[in-house]
Amino acid sequence: MSRRIRVALAGNPNSGKTTLFNAITGARQRVGNYPGVTVERREGKVRVGEVEVDLVDLPGTYSLTAYSIEERVAREEILRDDVDVVIDVVDASNPDRNLYLTTQLLEIGKPLALAWNMSDLARAAGVEMDLEKLSAALGAPVVETVGHRGEGADRLLRTAVEVATAGGATPARVHYGAELDAALDALAGRSDLAAAAAKLRRPARWLALKLLEDDEDVAARVGDAAMREAARALAAPIAARAGDRIEALTADARYGFISGVCRAALRQTAQLRHTTSDRIDAVLTHWLFGIPIFLLLMFGVFRFTFALGEPLMGVLERGFEWLGATVGGWWPAGSDSLLRSLLVDGVLGGVGGVITFVPNILLLFFAISLLEDSGYMARAAFVTDHLMRKFGLQGRSFIPMLLGFGCTVPAILATRTLEQGRSRLATILVMPLMSCGARLTIYMLLIPAFFPRRLQAPVMWSIYVIGIAAAFTLARLLRWTLLRGETHPLIIELPPYRWPTLRSALLRMLTQAGLYLRKAGTIILAISIVLWALTTFPRKAVFERDYDGEAARAQSAYEAAAARIFETTEEEVASAIGRHAELTARIAALRAQFAERIAEEESPEGSPERWTLLAARDAGLARLREEEPARFDRALRYLDEALAPRDEALRAIEAARRMERMNYSFAGRIGRRMEPAIRPLGFDWRIGTALIGAFAAKEVFVAQMGIVFSIGEDSVAALRERLRAEYTPLTAFSLLLFCLLSAPCMATVAVTRQEAGGWRWAAFQFVGLTAVAYLVSLTVYQIGSRWL
Amino acid sequence: MTGSPQTSRAARRLSDVRAGEIVRVAGVDSGHALRMRLLAIGLSPGATVRMMQRHRIGPCILAVRGARLALGRGMLSRIRVEPVS
Ligand SMILES: Nc1nc2c(ncn2[C@@H]2O[C@H](COP(=O)(O)OP(=O)(O)OP(=O)(O)O)[C@@H](O)[C@H]2O)c(=O)[nH]1
Ligand SMILES: [Mg+2]
Numbered sequence: 001m002s003r004r005i006r007v008a009l010a011g012n013p014n015s016g017k018t019t020l021f022n023a024i025t026g027a028r029q030r031v032g033n034y035p036g037v038t039v040e041r042r043e044g045k046v047r048v049g050e051v052e053v054d055l056v057d058l059p060g061t062y063s064l065t066a067y068s069i070e071e072r073v074a075r076e077e078i079l080r081d082d083v084d085v086v087i088d089v090v091d092a093s094n095p096d097r098n099l100y101l102t103t104q105l106l107e108i109g110k111p112l113a114l115a116w117n118m119s120d121l122a123r124a125a126g127v128e129m130d131l132e133k134l135s136a137a138l139g140a141p142v143v144e145t146v147g148h149r150g151e152g153a154d155r156l157l158r159t160a161v162e163v164a165t166a167g168g169a170t171p172a173r174v175h176y177g178a179e180l181d182a183a184l185d186a187l188a189g190r191s192d193l194a195a196a197a198a199k200l201r202r203p204a205r206w207l208a209l210k211l212l213e214d215d216e217d218v219a220a221r222v223g224d225a226a227m228r229e230a231a232r233a234l235a236a237p238i239a240a241r242a243g244d245r246i247e248a249l250t251a252d253a254r255y256g257f258i259s260g261v262c263r264a265a266l267r268q269t270a271q272l273r274h275t276t277s278d279r280i281d282a283v284l285t286h287w288l289f290g291i292p293i294f295l296l297l298m299f300g301v302f303r304f305t306f307a308l309g310e311p312l313m314g315v316l317e318r319g320f321e322w323l324g325a326t327v328g329g330w331w332p333a334g335s336d337s338l339l340r341s342l343l344v345d346g347v348l349g350g351v352g353g354v355i356t357f358v359p360n361i362l363l364l365f366f367a368i369s370l371l372e373d374s375g376y377m378a379r380a381a382f383v384t385d386h387l388m389r390k391f392g393l394q395g396r397s398f399i400p401m402l403l404g405f406g407c408t409v410p411a412i413l414a415t416r417t418l419e420q421g422r423s424r425l426a427t428i429l430v431m432p433l434m435s436c437g438a439r440l441t442i443y444m445l446l447i448p449a450f451f452p453r454r455l456q457a458p459v460m461w462s463i464y465v466i467g468i469a470a471a472f473t474l475a476r477l478l479r480w481t482l483l484r485g486e487t488h489p490l491i492i493e494l495p496p497y498r499w500p501t502l503r504s505a506l507l508r509m510l511t512q513a514g515l516y517l518r519k520a521g522t523i524i525l526a527i528s529i530v531l532w533a534l535t536t537f538p539r540k541a542v543f544e545r546d547y548d549g550e551a552a553r554a555q556s557a558y559e560a561a562a563a564r565i566f567e568t569t570e571e572e573v574a575s576a577i578g579r580h581a582e583l584t585a586r587i588a589a590l591r592a593q594f595a596e597r598i599a600e601e602e603s604p605e606g607s608p609e610r611w612t613l614l615a616a617r618d619a620g621l622a623r624l625r626e627e628e629p630a631r632f633d634r635a636l637r638y639l640d641e642a643l644a645p646r647d648e649a650l651r652a653i654e655a656a657r658r659m660e661r662m663n664y665s666f667a668g669r670i671g672r673r674m675e676p677a678i679r680p681l682g683f684d685w686r687i688g689t690a691l692i693g694a695f696a697a698k699e700v701f702v703a704q705m706g707i708v709f710s711i712g713e714d715s716v717a718a719l720r721e722r723l724r725a726e727y728t729p730l731t732a733f734s735l736l737l738f739c740l741l742s743a744p745c746m747a748t749v750a751v752t753r754q755e756a757g758g759w760r761w762a763a764f765q766f767v768g769l770t771a772v773a774y775l776v777s778l779t780v781y782q783i784g785s786r787w788l
Numbered sequence: 789m790t791g792s793p794q795t796s797r798a799a800r801r802l803s804d805v806r807a808g809e810i811v812r813v814a815g816v817d818s819g820h821a822l823r824m825r826l827l828a829i830g831l832s833p834g835a836t837v838r839m840m841q842r843h844r845i846g847p848c849i850l851a852v853r854g855a856r857l858a859l860g861r862g863m864l865s866r867i868r869v870e871p872v873s
Pocket of ligand 2 (some may be wrong): 030059
């Protein structure tokens with residue numbers, strides 16, 4: 001007979017719940033060495049023999065009295081009636097504190113199994129443990145596990161199933177001292193309380209305890225004033241005699257119970273857990289060096305991303321160039337096939353352009369995940385707390401904000417670790433200003449197109465810094481106006497530092513790559529095709545100019561010029577060109593090679609470096625002339641006076657034809673409508689349509705630029721060249737700012753609505769950020785075009 | 789706020805504790821939610837606390853029950869402490 005059971009993974013933050021969840025179910029949920037990685041419930045299924053297990057991974061929680069949103073998620077799940085067993089994941093290297101939740105789980109009487117996780121660390125610290133004794137003292141089975149190596153995971157699961165099917169041991173009873181125990185017995189013995197407890201399906205003693213502790217939540221659910229009064233009458237003298245509140249006394253008793261258990265079952269032979277960590281902290285959280293070190297680390301993350309990303313990008317770029325040429329080659333040259341246009345311009349030009357930049361995004365995630373695994377994130381919250389408070393935010397806001405450099409959606413979810421309130425809301429609202437990985441594609445396309453190499457890095461930095469500055473400024477303004485109020489004080493646990501493992505960072509990157517390819521293959525592809533269709537239809541059949549005729553005239557002018565240069569007849573010109581073809585190609589290659597080097601070096605005109613290069617080029621040309629004295633001059637003249645003008649003319653004709661077509665298309669008509677609004681920012685209608693597409697996903701901007709400017713060859717380099725021909729660096733900078741600040745993407749709007757609690761805030765964020773973007777770009781462009 | 793007379797009179801606060809000093813928690817003056825949180829992370833009466841880092845401004849780092857906690861100043865001033873005997 002098959003059975004289905006529900007098992008919940010509970011435990012303190014950072015005790016390894018998700019690691020065990022992944023080990024048991026084979027899932028790849030995020031783990032990291034700081035409290036608050038998991039903020040949502042996640043379910044997985046496994047089979048144990050005949051039993052089907054629904055395993056639920058939960059956010060960490062310190063107790064069953066929820067404090068923040070993610071703790072509430074955990075508590076609700078743990079207390080659900082259909083949860084058959086709770087696996088309490090305990091960090092064995094810190095049992096004193098971790099067992100506090102365990103005592104609460106014992107009190108509430110849920111069938112319980114313990115995962116004695118991180119036992120490798122406990123052993124390394126020299127703790128000798130007797131799990132038999134531990135299990136007996138707690139009244140629950142205890143299984144030793146090492147989460148990241150999967151050790152004990154199987155046995156843990158089987159133990160949980162056993163508890164569910166065969167029933168567990170009797171949970172140990174925590175004693176709270178003679179007086180409180182007597183009061184508990186008196187309360188629990190009341191018949192009305194027993195009835196209320198049965199209705200809540202909780203043990204009577206637990207209900208009595210909660211009433212004595214004056215737990216608002218539970219009291220409200222019982223709703224019986226008489227019982228509450230009785231509890232108060234019993235509690236008051238005890239509290240007065242002890243000089244403290246009942247909940248402090250019970251907490252003290254729980255910790256007492258824990259130290260009893262630990263004394264019986266564990267022997268601490270050394271205290272090593274934190275010594276190295278404390279030494280590292282003396283430097284990393286130093287009052288003076290803390291912030292500079294933090295900035296340096298962030299700088300390192302981005303340097304790493306770009307340094308490693310560039311060569312990978314080159315590889316992908318060449319791959320797509322090749323693919324575009326191959327696919328394009330299936331049709332005869334100059335073909336007007338719609339399918340060709342869809343594949344080459346729409347799909348390869350659009351999605352291909354985006355995928356080219358993916359290595360950078362993945363590396364960024366890789367670097368962030370190294371930070372997450374090291375334990376530094378919690379320190380970043382500590383180090384920045386004081387500064388963040390000046391802006392109405394808090395140190396804990398910083399962890400989500402760092403994640404925001406990867407993707408805004410999980411970053412907004414991560415704000416669940418903050419206390420519900422105005423400071424959290426402000427964090428959510430400004431989150432899109434932490435420039436995400438998707439927007440990186442836009443910068444990677446535009447910055448190298450418009451800025452000389454030596455300015456590229458500074459421009460990129462300035463974009464990120466402007467985003468952060470805008471986030472802080474807006475947060476401050478919000479907290480002074482709409483979201484005025486207290487900021488919750490900092491409380492965060494600092495886990496011991498750990499070496500991040502390459503394996504987990506790589507795994508994380510692979511998972512991210514999978515997600516990314518899916519995004520590219522679904523939403524980005526779909527929107528690209530829509531945008532392609534919008535820029536292609538309706539097709540113009542009759543053009544205002546006779547482009548074919550103009551092209552033919554350019555061709556015959558070219559032939560006439562060539563005949564003149566080679567001093568032959570028009571009939572023989574083809575063979576004359578053929579005879580000179582190889583030499584022509586060599587001259588052209590030599591020039592192109594030096595042009596490229598000059599562009600790369602960026603030595604200013606008239607500088608010695610430039611002069612050296614030019615001299616080298618002329619020497620090369622002179623050598624060619626010596627080799628081919630009879631033909632060289634003619635080949636050179638042919639190149640400059642016949643071939644180059646023709647190619648130039650054909651390009652201009654083709655561009656004009658595309659322009660006329662696009663103006664006629666739907667996108668052209670829509671774009672033209674919006675052009676008056678964006679013209680003052682320096683944008684034309686093509687940028688306008690790309691910006692609209694970017695609402696679906698930021699990468700679509702790059703795709704649409706690829707579609708609009710595709711000229712049959714789909715390399716990012718060619719696209720950049722076209723962009724450079726069309727726009728000024730000032731327009732590009734204004735555009736970069738607009739993309740950084742403007743309306744967040746669809747997914748962000750949805751998650752903001754969910755987390756901020758309503759469309760109102762999502763709409764506010766959307767409109768507000770777009771207005772800010774508009775104003776900033778307008779100012780920059782208008783001032784720039786007047787004074788530059 | 790149910791401190792007994794002698795503790796609230798000369799109550800020293802965790803925010804007054806110097807770096808490196810070890811003290812014992814005597815009580816917590818705060819609302820219910822915050823007190824429950826402090827109790828759950830180990831800051832219950834009787835717990836020994838070592839001040840690990842205390843800068844002129846900003847939060848402090850404490851060692852409590854085998855864990856390291858970063859707590860804001862505002863929070864520290866609500867925790868009454870006494871010398872370890
Ligand atoms: N040495 C050691 N490290 C472990 C073990 N189990 C988990 N970890 C590491 O501990 C850290 C925290 O693990 P998570 O699984 O994210 O912890 P969690 O309980 O899900 O944390 P939250 O989601 O924040 O509540 C990660 O860096 C893991 O790699 C273990 O048994 N031994
Ligand atoms: Mg987790």
